[in-house]
Amino acid sequence: MSFVSRTIVTIVKIEEMVLSLLLTVMILLACYQIALRWFWSGGLLWIDPLLRYLVLWSGLLGATLATARNQHIAMDAVSYLLHRRMKAWLGVLTHCFCVVVSIFLFRATILFIKSEVEFGGSGLFGFATWVWYLIFPIAFGLILLHFTFDTIVRLRKLIFFKQPEKT
Numbered sequence: 001m002s003f004v005s006r007t008i009v010t011i012v013k014i015e016e017m018v019l020s021l022l023l024t025v026m027i028l029l030a031c032y033q034i035a036l037r038w039f040w041s042g043g044l045l046w047i048d049p050l051l052r053y054l055v056l057w058s059g060l061l062g063a064t065l066a067t068a069r070n071q072h073i074a075m076d077a078v079s080y081l082l083h084r085r086m087k088a089w090l091g092v093l094t095h096c097f098c099v100v101v102s103i104f105l106f107r108a109t110i111l112f113i114k115s116e117v118e119f120g121g122s123g124l125f126g127f128a129t130w131v132w133y134l135i136f137p138i139a140f141g142l143i144l145l146h147f148t149f150d151t152i153v154r155l156r157k158l159i160f161f162k163q164p165e166k167t
Contacts, residue, residue, distance in 0.1 A: 015061055022054055025054060056135060060136070063139060064139050067143045074094075088157075099147045102140060102143050105140045113130050113136065116128070
């Protein structure tokens with residue numbers, strides 16, 4: 001296994017662990033809040049906003065994992081009509097397009113965070129709002145990374161793969 005492959009596997013494992021931790025915390029906090037409301041007719045004011053941020057983080061980390069596993073949403077209108085080799089080239093082309101789109105989205109999230117740093121206010125627990133929104137550049141950066149490496153791997157397979165000769 002190459003260094004790049006090991007790095008990607010490590011990143012995916014970290015994403016899985018963080019997502020699992022976030023989901024566990026979300027379930028525990030939601031159950032605790034429900035119990036407080038049910039038995040004591042009240043709850044903690046900070047749990048609901050925190051759960052909203054955790055849902056945001058979980059959703060975007062889930063998107064990075066879906067991209068890493070190549071299980072993201074995709075529209076497939078013509079590939080079933082194409083020959084296997086042509087379908088592979090179409091996959092590289094669509095992944096190249098996804099890399100370009102991811103670059104623009106990553107740049108937009110960086111500009112958004114810069115704007116939040118400059119104009120944003122105080123958020124939950126006294127943290128600045130931009131801290132809670134850091135998941136945007138993190139997630140889109142990881143999506144960009146996954147698409148880029150997947151494109152490189154697909155392209156290398158197409159260029160260096162030789163089909164066995166028919167006998």
